[in-house]
Amino acid sequence: MVLKKKQDYGFNGFHVSTIPRAPRSIRRRGSIKKPVEDSQICAIDLLATLAGKLLQESESSSASSNVAAGKDRLNISKDGIKQELQDDDKPLKGECLDQGSCEGIVFVSKLASQDLSPKYTVKQFPHAVHDAVLDCTSTVASPDYLDKVGCDVMVTCKSKNIFGKVPCKVERGSPDCGETCGDLENGAEIRQDAEGEESGGLTMANRCSSKDSVELCMKNPAQINSDSNVKLSLNRDSIPNASFPKHRNDVKIGIIDDDENSYRCNQHGTKIKAFRSSPCIGDQRIRKLLTSRYWKVAPKLKDCELSNTDGGIKPVFRKRKFCGTRKRYQRETTFKRRKLFERHMVVASDGGISSESVTNSPEKNMNTEMGGSAAMLHGVSGLSSSVISHQASFNSGDSHVKFSIKSFRVPELFIEVPETETIGALKRTVMEAVNSIFGGGLHVGMFLQGKKVRDDYKTLRQTGISHNDNLDTLGFALEPSPIHPSPPLHTEDPPFLLPSDTSQLLTRSPDPPTFDSGFSDATPDPSPLTNLGNQVEKIHDSVPSPTDILTDKTMPDSRALVAVPAMSLEALAVVPMNMKTNRADLVQRRTRRPFSVSEVEALVHAVEELGTGRWRDVKLRAFDNAKHRTYVDLKDKWKTLVHTARISPQQRRGEPVPQEVLDRVLSAHAYWSEHQAKQHGKHQVGTLRITGPLAERDGIGQDI
DNA sequence: ATTAGGG
DNA sequence: CCCTAAT
Known part of the structure; x- marks a missing residue:
């Protein structure tokens, strides 16, 4: 079984083979951070691991996945994630990968302090047509554990199937887990209630770490790339046909707060609070990802070490910092943030700010409309998603589609300034942040059902936008600077690949930071794609080539819709890098600030x-x-x-x-x-x- | 993470 | 300013 490959790590002892490196610069900072860092767990990893297991089980039904095999143990293995993925992939690969669309499954295992060993089963059916893309991500959380162990596990499952069939199911075998994940069909996300609120899964890590019982490892995107076989995406798009609505309320994806070092969850639900306090874990990683513009990171494994015995690569993120009190690290953080901040000035989150409602008269040309709407913004910095309420159509013959863009949301900006900062300075800072977003010129991106619509030459109808249907799944996003809008891009970008890193997200370009949810708040149901999801995805996914290749080849016709969720340009850019095709500009240059x-x-x-x-x-x-x-x-x-x-x-x-x-x-x-x-x-x-x-x-x- | 240089 | 190599 695949599972076996996973390593069981002692509950307490599991340390990923982290390779502690001595900090390069001895000069200063080095020593402070490390000890804890290593021990921390990334919720994401856990989730990933779990998901993977679930998946796996599904694959081999007979397999009694011991997700939580050891009583005292944590089953989570960093490696596991990847390995499993890989392993899982194998089976799946044939199906999915070949199809080109399979997204990695993330699996999270639970921590069981004791006997608890719920089973989760995820089943995937990679039936998708070869064009179809699947994304499954599942994370499982069991509140119970949290209480007991102190770690909350949250599972969220999302699956996306382009075709609407959902390949993923999650089943929960253990009584302990309060709720069952239910089916993930159609991309619905299910989340079990976790005690923690915002951080959700992420939070877990903190707790865990505190107890020392578990470590989570994040994978390094790079490695993933190297493995290339699997992609992990925590979040993905929604399914076209959609069943999002059902679950969407339930699940939210945490957003990564770059500055804070914590993941945040946007949730409607209250549950999550418990988690929130925990900072740290993923974020650095994320930052880094964000930071690296092109996700170059992937190729370099410096930061990570591999302990792969299996051949699976498991990069561990070394850099995790200890996230104690913010203040303490403020300085350091600040410094680090800078990069992120500068490059990615903004992180998008829910808070939408400016809104204007625009109703466009019907036009066939999306672009035209878009332009109009953008104009309306007045330079407001709404980067992320826009909500659209579609309204209906007119003539039956030549149907017109009417779009009403209620607002473009402004991504959340994280700004940190000393208390001694003057108001004026703060204002300037904010202004800079905003300007940086717009600096490169805005462009409008369009998402349909979570996928980025790249082909500007297609008609709405060809793209699947018709007056009488789901405009709900249509979203617009302001993007930083332009990359060639359509055609060229897609050629190079494989949709799936998106994200890789690094997010570095760092670029200033709003995009990266921005997660756009394709659909805004206004909509009752935000699209399943949450920004977070994207981020997460980025992190995990760096799937390299295979996917790319597949994509390109596979979807000639369907190109218009890309699986890219809310990815920002950067993300896209990143991909190419790997590919080797750079789009130079994706990375926005920092705004020029002449020295006074x-x-x-x-x-x-x-x-x-x-x-x-x-x-x-x-x-x-x-x-x-x-x-x-x-x-x-x-x-x-x-x-x-x-x-x-x-x-x-x-x-x-x-x-x-x-x-x-x-x-x-x-x-x-x-x-x-x-x-x-x-x-x-x-x-x-x-x-x-x-x-x-x-x-x-x-x-x-x-x-x- | 820093430093040093080239672009 | 960006990008890299070398520390």
């Missing part, structure tokens, strides 16, 4: 004291509060300053920097060049002062 004179002065001052080889220190000293200025930026700026100081004033551009400051730049540069700077430390200050009389200001930290 005061910043230059602060920089110069700091360099005078610290030298030119200690940019991190310079950053800390003079720009600690300027989140958008990284040490690399400072170094670059210094480089340009030196250059600027050497050229004639006429050749200089931008805000003129006082000659006096430039003189100091040259002096400091000369000085440190000869002093090999780096080591000396700070005493030299006096020496340098030569140049300038005054103008020493302290850091500009406040500038935002």
Whole structure:
């Protein structure tokens, strides 16, 4: 059985083979974080594991999956996830992969402190037509355990089948688990009630970790890619025919809060609260993912280590931090966040802000309408999803489809500023965040049934949008900068591949951060695709090539609809990377923020004291509060300053920097060049002062 | 994570 | 500013 491959890890002892690496920079931060980190579990992983098991069981009905085999043990194995997936895949692969559409199944196993060993069975029927895509994700949570063990497990199952048949079922065998997952058919999601609220599954990790009993490992997207056989997607699209409505209320997917380091769940339900407190776990990973623009990460396994015996790769995310109190880490976090923040300024979440309702007159051309609606926004930064209420149609003959876009939601923005920050500064920060979103120009993305509609040349009808049906599943999203809208993209992007990482999500582009749910809140039932889901998916999925290939080949005709959920451009971009086809632009460049004179002065001052080889220190000293200025930026700026100081004033551009400051730049540069700077430390200050009389200001930290 | 450079 | 290699 596949299951066997899984490793049983002692309840307490399971440590993923994490490979602790010594922090590179000994200088500072290194030591703080680690111990706990390793021990933490990712809810996602668990879920994944569980799902996998379920799936597996279904596959081999006879198999008595011991999901929770050991009484005292945790069955979860990090490896398990992948391995299982792989294993499972094999069987499935034939079916699914060949079809090209199978999404990985995630499986989560439960933690059972004791006898509890509920069985979950997931069945998939990869019957899908070869064009069809399936996504199944299931996570199982059992409240009981939580109580007992302290970990809550939540299971959510989603399945998506393009064709509407749902391949996934989840069954719960154990009494302990309060509820049964029920069928996941048609993409419905089922979630058992978990005690925790927001974090849901994620939270689990925290708890678990606290007890030390379990560790969860996140998979590294990269690895997944490497494995390429399986994709994991926590969330996926809804099924076309849809049965979402049924469950949707029940399940919500947590959203990852980049800054917080925690996953959040958007839930309607209240249950989740318990979870919420736990921070940490996935988020770093996520961040990273987000951060890496192209998901390059995949190829690099640096961060992860593999303990794969089976050949399964299990990357463990090493970087997890301990998430204790936020404050404590604030600084660090801040720093790290920066990246995320800058690149992905925004994380989308439920909170929609601006809304305008627009009713477009019927047009056949979606694009046209879209443009109109976008305009309406006034630059509001609604990135994510839009809700559309479709209204009906007119002429029967040439049917027109009327769209009413009630609002574009603004993704949740996470901003962190010191208490000492001024209101003005805060406002600027917010403005920047918003601007960053729009910076590259907005584009409208369209999603139908959770899939991104890429083919701009298809008619609505061809795409499946007709006046008399489900416009509910239609969603628009504002996307950051454009990538070629349609045709080119899809060629390269395989829909499925999306996400991989890295999310890095980091790009500023709203997209990544944005999860759009294709459908907005207004709609009674948000589409099953939740933003989170997407994120999650990203994380897990990095399925590489196979999928891609399949996709491309497989869906020539159906291209218009891509399985891409709410993925943002970035996500898309990412994929290509792997593929090798880059879309250069997907990654949005950071908005340009010219250094002000005061910043230059602060920089110069700091360099005078610290030298030119200690940019991190310079950053800390003079720009600690300027989140958008990284040490690399400072170094670059210094480089340009030196250059600027050497050229004639006429050749200089931008805000003129006082000659006096430039003189100091040259002096400091000369000085440190000869002093090999780096080591000396700070005493030299006096020496340098030569140049300038005054103008020493302290850091500009406040500038935002 | 930082540093150093090239682009 | 971005991207990378090397630490």
